[in-house]
Amino acid sequence: LAIFSRIPRxxxxxxxxxxxxxxxxxxxxxxxxxxLPSWLYFLTVWEILSALSFSLATNFVESLLVLSALLLACIxxxxxxxxxxxxxxxxxxxxxxxGYMMLLANQFQLxxxxxxxxxxxxxxxxxxxxxxxxxxxxxxxxxxxxxxLADRLTVFLFISLPLSVFAVISAAFQLLS
Amino acid sequence: MREINRRDFLKLASMGAGxxxxxxxxxxxxxxxxxxxVLPNVLxxxxxxxxxxNLSLYxxxxxxxxxxxxxxxxxxxxHQHRSAGNFTSPGTASLLTGMYPxxxxxxxxxxxxxxxxxxxxxFRLFGREYHRLAYAQNVWADFILGQFKAEIDRILPxxxxxxxxxxxxxxxxxxxxxxxxxxxxLFKDGTPPASLVFSLVDRVQTxxxxxxxxxxxxxxxxxxxxxxxxxxxxxDVYDGLIETIExxxxxxxxxxxxxxxxxxxKPSNVFIGVFTDHWRPxxxxxxxxxxxxxNGRLIGKRKNYDELIANVDAEFGRLMDELxxxxxxxxxxxxxxxDHGELLERGVEGHxxxxxxxxxxxxxxxxSTLGQQKRQDVHSPTNSIQLLxxxxxxxxxxxxxxxxGEYLPGMGGEEDYERSTFAVEAKDNRAYSPLKKATVxxxxxxxxxxxxxxxxxxxxxxxxxxxxxxxxxxxxxxxxPAVLKSMQAELLEAFETANKMTTL
Numbered sequence: 001l002a003i004f005s006r007i008p009r010x011x012x013x014x015x016x017x018x019x020x021x022x023x024x025x026x027x028x029x030x031x032x033x034x035x036l037p038s039w040l041y042f043l044t045v046w047e048i049l050s051a052l053s054f055s056l057a058t059n060f061v062e063s064l065l066v067l068s069a070l071l072l073a074c075i076x077x078x079x080x081x082x083x084x085x086x087x088x089x090x091x092x093x094x095x096x097x098x099g100y101m102m103l104l105a106n107q108f109q110l111x112x113x114x115x116x117x118x119x120x121x122x123x124x125x126x127x128x129x130x131x132x133x134x135x136x137x138x139x140x141x142x143x144x145x146x147x148x149l150a151d152r153l154t155v156f157l158f159i160s161l162p163l164s165v166f167a168v169i170s171a172a173f174q175l176l177s
Numbered sequence: 178m179r180e181i182n183r184r185d186f187l188k189l190a191s192m193g194a195g196x197x198x199x200x201x202x203x204x205x206x207x208x209x210x211x212x213x214x215v216l217p218n219v220l221x222x223x224x225x226x227x228x229x230x231n232l233s234l235y236x237x238x239x240x241x242x243x244x245x246x247x248x249x250x251x252x253x254x255x256h257q258h259r260s261a262g263n264f265t266s267p268g269t270a271s272l273l274t275g276m277y278p279x280x281x282x283x284x285x286x287x288x289x290x291x292x293x294x295x296x297x298x299x300f301r302l303f304g305r306e307y308h309r310l311a312y313a314q315n316v317w318a319d320f321i322l323g324q325f326k327a328e329i330d331r332i333l334p335x336x337x338x339x340x341x342x343x344x345x346x347x348x349x350x351x352x353x354x355x356x357x358x359x360x361x362x363l364f365k366d367g368t369p370p371a372s373l374v375f376s377l378v379d380r381v382q383t384x385x386x387x388x389x390x391x392x393x394x395x396x397x398x399x400x401x402x403x404x405x406x407x408x409x410x411x412x413d414v415y416d417g418l419i420e421t422i423e424x425x426x427x428x429x430x431x432x433x434x435x436x437x438x439x440x441x442x443k444p445s446n447v448f449i450g451v452f453t454d455h456w457r458p459x460x461x462x463x464x465x466x467x468x469x470x471x472n473g474r475l476i477g478k479r480k481n482y483d484e485l486i487a488n489v490d491a492e493f494g495r496l497m498d499e500l501x502x503x504x505x506x507x508x509x510x511x512x513x514x515x516d517h518g519e520l521l522e523r524g525v526e527g528h529x530x531x532x533x534x535x536x537x538x539x540x541x542x543x544x545s546t547l548g549q550q551k552r553q554d555v556h557s558p559t560n561s562i563q564l565l566x567x568x569x570x571x572x573x574x575x576x577x578x579x580x581x582g583e584y585l586p587g588m589g590g591e592e593d594y595e596r597s598t599f600a601v602e603a604k605d606n607r608a609y610s611p612l613k614k615a616t617v618x619x620x621x622x623x624x625x626x627x628x629x630x631x632x633x634x635x636x637x638x639x640x641x642x643x644x645x646x647x648x649x650x651x652x653x654x655x656x657x658p659a660v661l662k663s664m665q666a667e668l669l670e671a672f673e674t675a676n677k678m679t680t681l
Contacts, residue, residue, distance in 0.1 A: 024373050028363070031371040035362060042285040042608040044292065047354060054358030055371060062374040101377055105369045108380055119381070175350055 006075045008086040014157060015150035016090035017067050021160045022153055023098040024063045027105075028055050050174060056167035066094065088137035088146045096129040216306060216428035217547055217572055218509040223272065223432070224489060225265065225315050226439040226528060228518030229258065229539040231479075231486055239452050241486045244494025245513065245541070251549045252511070253587040257558040257643075258542035259620060260517045263602045264528050265317040268516030268561065269434065273299050273321065275565030275580045278601040279675035282608045286529070287317050287361060289353065290324055291608065299565050300328035302574055303430045310425060312337060313434035314414065316344075316360065316405050318516070322432075323353045335402060338417030339409040340390050343383045366404040379406075393446075400443040402436050411437055411445060415492040419499050427508070434516070437489045440527060442481035444488040452483055459648050463524035466531045466632055470524050479521045508547060510571055512564065515540035531602055533618040533627055534649055538600045544588060546571070555586045558620045560598035563590070597621045597667055611676040619668045625649075626664045628672070638665065 007013075032052060039048050070090045074082045082089055104119075136142045229235045232242045234249055235256065261271035262278045270276075270283035270290050274297050278284050282291040290298075300309045312333035313319040319335045326332065334347035345364060346356030363372035370376035383406050390408070392399045399408040418433060425431060457476060463469055493513075500506050517528050520537040528537050542559065544567075563582035570576055570589040584590030603615035614631035623644035629637045640654040640661055655661055 027373045028371045031362070031369065034368075035371075038285075039357075040607070042282075042288040043357070047357070050354040051358040051362060054355060055363055058358075058363055058372055058375065062372065065374065098373060101373050104377055105373060108377070174352065174354060 003075060006079070006083055007071060008074060008083060012086050013067070013071070014154050015087050015147070016070060016094060017063065018153035018155075018157050019091045019150050020063045020066045020094050020098070021059075021156055023094065023102075024066070025056070025059050025156075025160055027102060028059050050170070053167040053170040053174070056164055057171040060164035060168060066098070070094065085137050085143065087150050088143040089133055091146045091150045092133035092136045093129065096132055097126075100125055100129065215508060218425070218428050218506075219303070219430045219512070219568055219572060220422070220506070220509055221430075221432045221512040221514070221568075222493070223269070223318075223434040224438060224493075224513070224515050224541075225318075225434065225436050226517060226519045227486065227489070227515035227541060228520075228536045229515075229541045230518065230536040231483055232541055234541065234543075238456055238458075239454070239483050241483050242490040244490045244497070245543065247494065248497060248511075248513065248545065249543055250552050252513075252543040252545040253549075253553045253555060253585075255542035255544075255555045255559050255585070257556060257620075258514070258540055258560070259538045259558070259598060259600050259618075260515065260540045260561045261598075261600055262561075263517050263530070263533055263537045263600065264604070265315050265516055266321070267601065267603075269313070269315075269318040269321055271561050272514070272516060272564055273325070273432070275299070275562050275582050277562060277581060277599055277675065278603060279612060279672070280581065280678065283321060284601070284603040284606060284608055284612075286604055287320060288604075288608060289320060295324045296328075297577070297579060298325045298328060299432070299568070300325050300430065302565070302569055302577065303572065304574065306428065308426045308429040309431075310421070310429060311432045311434075312418075312421070313432075314338075314402060314407070314409075314436040315434055315439070315516075316356070316402065316407075318434045319347075319351075320353055320356060323351055323356065326351075333421070335405070336407045338414040339402075339407045340399065340413065341383065341386045341406075341408040343379050343406040360405060364406075366406065395443060396446050396449060397443050400437065401441065403439070409436075411488060411492050415496050419496055422500060423503070423505060435489075438482060438485040438519075440482075440519075442478065442485040444481070444484040448484045448488040448491070450484075451487055452480055458522065459650070461523045461648065461650060464532055466629065467523055467525040468530075470526050472524075475521045475524075475526060478526055482519060482521060509545075510547065510568065511545040512568070513541060513543040514561070514564070516561075529604075531616045531629070531632060533600050533602055533616050535625075535643070538618060542585075544585070546587070553587050555592060557586060557592035557594050558596070558598055558622075559585055560600075560620075562598075594622045597664075597671075599668075599671065612672070617668060617672060619664060619671075621664055621667075624660055624664060626661070626668055628665075628668055630672075640664075 032055065070093060074086055137146065231237050232245065233240045234242045234245045260268045262268035266283045266286060266288040267278035270281045271278060274281045274290060276297065281294055283289055303309060309329045310331045311322045311329045313322050314335050316335050322329065322332055332351065334344065334351060336342035336344045336347060345359035349355045364370050364376050364379055387399065387408055390399065400411065401408050414435065422431065458479065460472060518537040518540055519528055520530060520532060520534060522536065523534065525532060560582060563585045566576045566580045566582050567585040567588035570584055583596065586592045598620045600618040601615065603612045605614045606612045617628045619626045623642055625641045625643055627639040638654045639652045640657060641649045642653060
């Protein structure tokens with residue numbers, strides 16, 4: 001099928017996925033360590049690991065969803081727009097959009113504290129994110145920097161993937177038992 | 178023996194049918210308690226954060242509880258009843274296990290009963306002969322119910338009667354680990370959520386659903402269960418309870434733990450402004466371990482709290498009228514109590530505080546026993562840990578040896594002014610270590626001794642004579658050496674004994 005020819009090579013996908021993993025898992029792990037001292041007051045190690053396994057399983061699904069969105073864009077958009085510069089553009093998009101989500105999460109601490117201003121500006125912010133991604137990945141120096149960064153980050157996948165698989169199995173086992 | 182002929186048979190049959198018809202129309206309370214072979218039902222209502230000090234039933238200035246007063250006319254009313262804890266986790270755990278917080282160890286916010294002790298609970302003790310139902314609208318109380326899951330036939334989730342919610346844990350089985358991961362961490366409000374993608378979607382969706390939900394009868398917005406995404410109308414919750422109780426199969430033990438009147442104090446419009454007086458409570462000095470919220474704000478909050486209590490009272494009255502009207506409360510012990518009170522004085526708002534003054538420890542306790550027709554007043558000090566053995570005794574179940582409490586007066590026990598009871602606040606300690614930073618209040622006779630451990634360089638005591646100093650304004654420490662010496666020794670011994678058992 002022609003559609004498969006639009007999917008980037010797995011090395012490229014892995015590079016972009018590593019950036020997504022760093023941001024999504026990194027955010028959760030950051031807050032996990034913030035929460036840990038309180039949990040250590042009254043939870044057993046097993047209970048903490050159990051909660052962590054649900055968290056990592058959720059991260060796994062989230063990261064795959066973000067990657068899928070980028071792959072979908074790669075399939076739909078003209079080759080020159082995305083496929084040819086998948087790593088740089090994918091990384092730029094992932095960093096800027098997940099960074100925006102971090103900003104929103106910080107603003108949006110209570111469900112009733114609706115950051116109307118932030119969300120009202122979302123279309124404009126999205127346009128800026130796309131614009132930045134295009135510019136960043138078009139400048140040779142920046143593109144190479146992004147590709148080098150993504151390449152180096154793939155090492156995290158050797159940790160995150162086995163952990164995620166273990167977390168998914170553990171979470172499924174806990175839910176079913 | 179004479180043989181029964183056709184005429185005799187018809188006479189007997191018509192008498193039997195007549196008797197059956199009569200019993201059908203006699204009010205339930207007339208008959209309840211007569212059939213000793215039938216196990217009694219037990220219905221426990223826990224109103225979260227309801228301080229006895231704000232109930233007109235107990236002499237409060239504002240007429241907040243006309244319906245509880247009506248209920249009290251056929252109940253035992255405990256006037257000096259204290260919760261063993263000053264917030265949900267220890268208060269609820271003490272009610273359900275009959276142990277003090279320093280034993281059950283649910284001492285932290287969202288804490289749990291020590292795992293080695295979690296089979297010591299009221300549901301297990303009532304046994305499989307009973308249909309056991311539990312509902313806690315307060316998520317922290319629901320965490321504790323989750324520990325007793327194996328012993329409860331049906332647990333309703335905290336969002337059971339809500340209008341809008343986005344609770345994940347309950348939908349994924351409701352185990353403590355699932356709750357902890359999703360509702361306390363990945364999607365937690367009040368702190369940035371640990372889930373970056375799904376939490377944002379969840380929050381936007383929840384907000385939109387709440388915005389679309391009609392809430393004309395709540396000027397100040399729909400009431401909400403703390404930081405958790407559960408939005409409800411009080412009336413819906415009580416309608417849900419009525420339906421739930423109607424469907425119960427006897428004999429049953431039903432534990433119903435309701436969020437209101439916990440803060441945020443959002444009564445329905447009908448109750449806003451019901452107290453138009455300009456009454457002001459006694460001004461009390463701020464405590465060095467408390468906060469410094471201005472008195473004006475506290476007075477305003479107290480008014481909102483009182484309005485919400487009146488709202489809760491009205492709904493409770495409606496529920497009781499409906500159930501009694503349908504004859505559904507025959508052969509049933511009905512318990513009304515709270516897990517802790519509320520402090521709106523001394524610069525403190527709420528109950529997450531190291532202080533153990535009466536508004537936060539004194540809670541209502543009313544028990545309507547089988548066929549009770551008259552009010553009975555009990556004035557000796559009682560404690561929430563006494564409820565478990567008393568109900569077990571009343572229902573003819575076996576009372577375990579480990580139960581720390583004695584039977585409540587009127588429920589198998591006698592009024593005893595010399596019995597010591599305790600309230601414990603220890604949220605800043607590890608659940609599995611000796612308590613190093615805590616507050617303990619000990620009640621004996623009319624005296625109350627408060628012990629502050631580990632907050633300052635030197636541990637401190639306060640002593641009050643509650644009979645002559647209702648508002649706890651005159652610290653008698655160390656003016657009454659005789660009283661102080663014996664109470665101090667007893668408190669320290671109890672504290673040290675409790676600190677020896679510290680494994681989870």
